[in-house]
Amino acid sequence: MSRGLSLRNLFCTLVFTLFTLGIWARAQEALPDQVPTPKNNPMSMAKLNLGKQLFFDPRLSKSGTISCNSCHNVMAGGDDNRSRSLGEGFQLGGRNAPTVWNAAFQSVQFWDGRAASLEEQAKGPLVNPVEMAMDSHDTIVTKRIAKIPGYVKAFKEVFGGSRPVTIENTVKAIAAYERTLITRNSPFDRYINGDKKALSAEAVRGFETFKSVGCVACHSGYNFSGPALPVGTGFFQKFPAFEDKDIEKKYGFMADLGKFEVSKAESDRHLFRVPTLRNIALTAPYFHNGKVTDLDEAVRIMGKVQLNKKLSKKEIRSIVAFLSEGLTGEIPVQTLPVLPPTLGRTLLN
Numbered sequence: 372m373s374r375g376l377s378l379r380n381l382f383c384t385l386v387f388t389l390f391t392l393g394i395w396a397r398a399q400e401a402l403p404d405q406v407p408t409p410k411n412n413p414m415s416m417a418k419l420n421l422g423k424q425l426f427f428d429p430r431l432s433k434s435g436t437i438s439c440n441s442c443h444n445v446m447a448g449g450d451d452n453r454s455r456s457l458g459e460g461f462q463l464g465g466r467n468a469p470t471v472w473n474a475a476f477q478s479v480q481f482w483d484g485r486a487a488s489l490e491e492q493a494k495g496p497l498v499n500p501v502e503m504a505m506d507s508h509d510t511i512v513t514k515r516i517a518k519i520p521g522y523v524k525a526f527k528e529v530f531g532g533s534r535p536v537t538i539e540n541t542v543k544a545i546a547a548y549e550r551t552l553i554t555r556n557s558p559f560d561r562y563i564n565g566d567k568k569a570l571s572a573e574a575v576r577g578f579e580t581f582k583s584v585g586c587v588a589c590h591s592g593y594n595f596s597g598p599a600l601p602v603g604t605g606f607f608q609k610f611p612a613f614e615d616k617d618i619e620k621k622y623g624f625m626a627d628l629g630k631f632e633v634s635k636a637e638s639d640r641h642l643f644r645v646p647t648l649r650n651i652a653l654t655a656p657y658f659h660n661g662k663v664t665d666l667d668e669a670v671r672i673m674g675k676v677q678l679n680k681k682l683s684k685k686e687i688r689s690i691v692a693f694l695s696e697g698l699t700g701e702i703p704v705q706t707l708p709v710l711p712p713t714l715g716r717t718l719l720n
């Protein structure tokens with residue numbers, strides 16, 4: 372067995388084989404109409420409107436300059452097109468910001484899957500010293516949100532109770548808004564639903580190549596990020612799976628230990644949550660460290676270090692045509708929310 376081969380690689384090979392036998396037909400599905408929603412956070416228009424305000428509000432950061440949208444720009448690809456995002460004091464984040472588009476279909480969040488839900492994910496950046504850098508979740512609630520009358524009123528209307536402004540309700544509202552960020556009706560969705568003219572001939576060849584070379588072994592399912600799993604159960608793969616000294620020297624992928632950084636379990640070394648490929652043409656740069664700026668190069672690298680194959684220029688061109696043309700969905704129209712005022716005073720230190 373080669374040095375880079377692991378049990379997870381064998382699993383990928385098995386999955387691909389099952390797909391070719393027709394068992395993995397679910398790899399060819401359009402996005403579903405319904406978004407997974409936890410029972411303790413039902414959707415409502417008032418809640419998602421509140422969540423949208425919070426998502427765009429830079430007052431939830433220490434300096435009042437960074438909002439969720441700063442790194443996950445919903446006016447574009449749902450990320451910031453940077454290798455690593457800029458946080459408080461122009462600090463650089465540790466990893467490339469994943470897109471927020473269709474994140475509701477991911478069963479875990481972050482590259483290392485450390486957050487089991489959108490609600491849990493929303494908590495992290497607020498107090499991360501490199502990101503929004505608030506002292507604590509309590510500070511966000513008591514010194515920011517609870518001192519803005521418009522927010523207090525909105526929280527009361529949405530959540531009720533004697534103390535509606537809590538960090539739990541804050542992230543519930545943000546997550547509710549994020550569950551509306553779905554890019555349906557891509558050319559691939561129309562194609563798989565019967566419109567055979569939705570994709571160009573080159574993109575169709577790319578889809579067939581995508582399947583035949585083995586990409587679908589990991590990038591399966593309607594979100595092209597693996598099988599649909601229960602919330603909190605992540606679909607992880609080792610990256611890179613096969614050693615390529617030239618690629619590693621140029622891009623340094625292995626400097627990041629992935630899920631191991633959270634679990635400290637040796638079996639989790641270099642494991643990463645499989646990211647969605649939807650809207651991939653909009654979300655450069657690529658990979659967890661954001662060091663690959665070109666989609667063609669990203670496909671070449673994936674062939675080499677994940678499939679142990681040297682893809683031809685023709686294969687790469689076709690796959691890129693499928694990814695860029697086929698998987699770019701319709702971005703819902705976004706309007707900037709009016710944020711509740713602080714009424715003649717500042718909340719910032």
